Amino acid sequence: MQDVVIETRKLTKIYKRDEFEVVALKEADFTLRRGDFVALMGPSGSGKSTLLHLAAAMDKPTSGSIRVLGEDIAALRDREIAAWRNRHVGFVFQSFNLIPVLTAHENVELPLKLMRMTRQQREEHSRTALELVGLGDRVGHFPRQLSGGQEQRVAIARAIVTDPDLILADEPTGNLDANSAQEVLTLLRRLNEEFGKTVVIVTHDPHAARFARGIRYIEKGELLPEGATPEDWTPATPFAVTTPGNPKSSAQA
Amino acid sequence: MQFVSLILKNSLRNRRRTLLTIASVALSFCLLGVLLALYNALFFSEAKDEQALRLVTRHKVSLTLVMPKYYDQRIQQVSGVAAVLPTMWYGGAYRDARDQRNFFPRFACDPARLFDVYTDFVIDPEQKQAFIRDRRGALVGKTLADKFGWKLGERITLVGDIFPGELELYLRGIFEHPTDDEVLYFPFEYLYEGLPSGRRDFVGTFVILAKSPEDVPKVSADIDELFRNSPVPTRTETEKAFALSFLSFLGNVKVFLLALCGAVTFTILLVSANTMAMSIRERYREVGVLKTLGFTQRAVMGLLLGEAAAIAMLGGALGLGLASFLCVGIRSLPAFVQETKTLAVEPQVALFCMMFAAFMGIASALIPALGASRASIVDALRFTD
Numbered sequence: 324m325q326d327v328v329i330e331t332r333k334l335t336k337i338y339k340r341d342e343f344e345v346v347a348l349k350e351a352d353f354t355l356r357r358g359d360f361v362a363l364m365g366p367s368g369s370g371k372s373t374l375l376h377l378a379a380a381m382d383k384p385t386s387g388s389i390r391v392l393g394e395d396i397a398a399l400r401d402r403e404i405a406a407w408r409n410r411h412v413g414f415v416f417q418s419f420n421l422i423p424v425l426t427a428h429e430n431v432e433l434p435l436k437l438m439r440m441t442r443q444q445r446e447e448h449s450r451t452a453l454e455l456v457g458l459g460d461r462v463g464h465f466p467r468q469l470s471g472g473q474e475q476r477v478a479i480a481r482a483i484v485t486d487p488d489l490i491l492a493d494e495p496t497g498n499l500d501a502n503s504a505q506e507v508l509t510l511l512r513r514l515n516e517e518f519g520k521t522v523v524i525v526t527h528d529p530h531a532a533r534f535a536r537g538i539r540y541i542e543k544g545e546l547l548p549e550g551a552t553p554e555d556w557t558p559a560t561p562f563a564v565t566t567p568g569n570p571k572s573s574a575q576a
Numbered sequence: 577m578q579f580v581s582l583i584l585k586n587s588l589r590n591r592r593r594t595l596l597t598i599a600s601v602a603l604s605f606c607l608l609g610v611l612l613a614l615y616n617a618l619f620f621s622e623a624k625d626e627q628a629l630r631l632v633t634r635h636k637v638s639l640t641l642v643m644p645k646y647y648d649q650r651i652q653q654v655s656g657v658a659a660v661l662p663t664m665w666y667g668g669a670y671r672d673a674r675d676q677r678n679f680f681p682r683f684a685c686d687p688a689r690l691f692d693v694y695t696d697f698v699i700d701p702e703q704k705q706a707f708i709r710d711r712r713g714a715l716v717g718k719t720l721a722d723k724f725g726w727k728l729g730e731r732i733t734l735v736g737d738i739f740p741g742e743l744e745l746y747l748r749g750i751f752e753h754p755t756d757d758e759v760l761y762f763p764f765e766y767l768y769e770g771l772p773s774g775r776r777d778f779v780g781t782f783v784i785l786a787k788s789p790e791d792v793p794k795v796s797a798d799i800d801e802l803f804r805n806s807p808v809p810t811r812t813e814t815e816k817a818f819a820l821s822f823l824s825f826l827g828n829v830k831v832f833l834l835a836l837c838g839a840v841t842f843t844i845l846l847v848s849a850n851t852m853a854m855s856i857r858e859r860y861r862e863v864g865v866l867k868t869l870g871f872t873q874r875a876v877m878g879l880l881l882g883e884a885a886a887i888a889m890l891g892g893a894l895g896l897g898l899a900s901f902l903c904v905g906i907r908s909l910p911a912f913v914q915e916t917k918t919l920a921v922e923p924q925v926a927l928f929c930m931m932f933a934a935f936m937g938i939a940s941a942l943i944p945a946l947g948a949s950r951a952s953i954v955d956a957l958r959f960t961d
């Protein structure tokens with residue numbers, strides 16, 4: 324059992340668009356231990372999603388190293404990454420991203436179809452997951468027949484159905500009303516406390532962040548050190564845009 | 577396959593568009609099915625049993641030229657020949673010749689030898705004997721008799737054009753044959769009666785029955801070799817090839833059919849490609865979600881291409897059903913070639929079409945599917961349309 328779930332050193336991600344470069348994440352050192360529940364906070368465009376995507380091996384870093392659950396994920400090949408993510412990471416999106424033509428059960432079952440499992444096993448796991456998120460009575464419902472909060476809980480069921488160690492949620496309450504948000508956050512908290520899942524949520528809602536055990540701030544691509552808070556909090560920071568010859572200048576400005 | 581249900585559900589996501597696509601693919605495949613059925617019937621179908629054993633010898637230069645009657649004996653001596661029937665195309669007119677419906681082939685022949693070559697004619701033995709005995713007897717196929725409402729004993733008057741005078745024939749026999757039954761035979765004897773002796777010793781064609789299918793090519797070559805250096809050289813080919821040679825434009829028909837098939841194919845490709853491009857574009861973001869769940873690029877490809885293939889094959893199947901239906905209609909039309917009377921979408925044509933449909937579907941979706949499945953997850957997830 325790995326005690327450290329995520330460990331990054333000087334993790335950097337630069338997006339290139341035409342002649343522009345965007346430093347989305349700059350030399351981030353981030354350590355997440357087993358059983359942690361961390362909220363990642365920062366203004367829009369500060370690189371929160373980028374860090375989450377790198378941690379889930381959904382994208383490759385430009386430089387620096389990242390180990391997740393002991394695996395050097397940047398070194399894995401595409402197909403290995405897919406299988407690894409399927410098994411070890413549950414990802415929750417802001418906009419739920421359920422497949423509209425599939426029922427709640429079929430959506431939750433989808434990741435299991437990539438594993439060696441009988442139909443019966445899949446059904447059992449899916450039912451367990453849906454019951455856990457409090458939707459045992461909605462298995463046959465299609466996404467459009469569910470409320471936003473229910474959709475997000477189905478999405479969480481889909482994220483946990485393969486029993487991953489790590490749950491990454493990118494603004495999971497961003498599209499929800501206060502009550503539904505409360506339910507979803509309580510659920511994530513429960514997954515952390517009762518089931519020992521390691522959880523990272525991205526949010527810019529301070530109320531949501533209080534559900535986590537710790538908060539990390541990120542600004543203009545820079546992850547503030549543990550415990551540090553930005554005194555000059557300025558929401559909606561413009562993109563960090565640089566020219567190729569001088570990639571660091573404006574990120575530091 | 578785990579994902580068949582997802583593929584089918586995906587394909588019905590935009591019902592109206594999918595149904596329109598299926599409909600247009602179906603129409604195209606209906607056309608393609610009929611065209612290929614025709615092509616298959618004309619150029620690929622195996623002649624049936626006895627038909628495969630029969631050959632026709634004619635004047636090498638033209639069907640309108642005649643051959644000396646004594647060729648008969650020489651041909652009979654060629655090894656592999658089981659029976660020979662000299663025949664002569666009479667032409668002439670029945671009733672009003674300007675009406676195409678009154679046209680049917682009429683041949684003079686030797687009645688006693690007719691059934692040695694056409695072993696597959698089904699006829700009542702008494703009628704057969706009546707036809708052989710009557711100098712002015714006529715033998716017709718059942719379809720022809722039914723068409724004109726002829727009964728046994730009916731008087732059939734033919735007015736000559738190639739030959740002088742008129743023929744008054746009496747219907748003595750009606751035979752059944754699945755395809756070659758819109759034809760009339762009558763005795764040489766009666767034809768020769770009205771001819772000057774100089775015109776009596778010629779024959780239009782020799783119909784030959786070979787002993788076995790293996791003999792057919794050799795018989796054909798041997799007969800033509802026999803008369804190669806004579807003033808009247810011959811051309812001997814299978815009955816089927818002979819029938820097709822009537823359609824002098826057939827070479828063009830082949831090209832025409834293929835060109836039509838090509839055009840139809842291209843249309844299907846465009847229609848299907850358009851639909852797939854749209855539906856994959858709409859799901860660009862979803863591809864990112866699937867990959868986040870652990871779907872590999874290859875699995876995503878499989879889903880997208882499978883969907884395209886499913887839509888195309890559904891359209892293809894419907895189209896072939898429609899095509900079979902059309903073939904039934906074509907069968908009942910007046911035949912300009914015997915082959916259209918049994919026209920059907922044969923299993924091998926159907927199989928080919930279905931494989932082709934799958935291939936077309938996949939081909940039409942290949943480029944957008946590659947684009948979507950190769951996109952990085954973060955790009956796909958950021959995609960909004």
Ligand SMILES: Nc1ncnc2c1ncn2[C@@H]1O[C@H](COP(=O)(O)OP(=O)(O)O)[C@@H](O)[C@H]1O
Pocket residue numbers: 338339340345346347365366367368369370371372373374562563954955958
């Ligand atoms: N796939 C991408 N291509 C180009 N630029 C990107 C991409 N993803 C993110 N960015 C840019 O990187 C920066 C950080 O983005 P992101 O991590 O999504 O911020 P956050 O989640 O904190 O709002 C932004 O300027 C964004 O425009």
Ligand SMILES: [Mg+2]
Pocket residue numbers: 371372373493
């Ligand atoms: Mg974000």
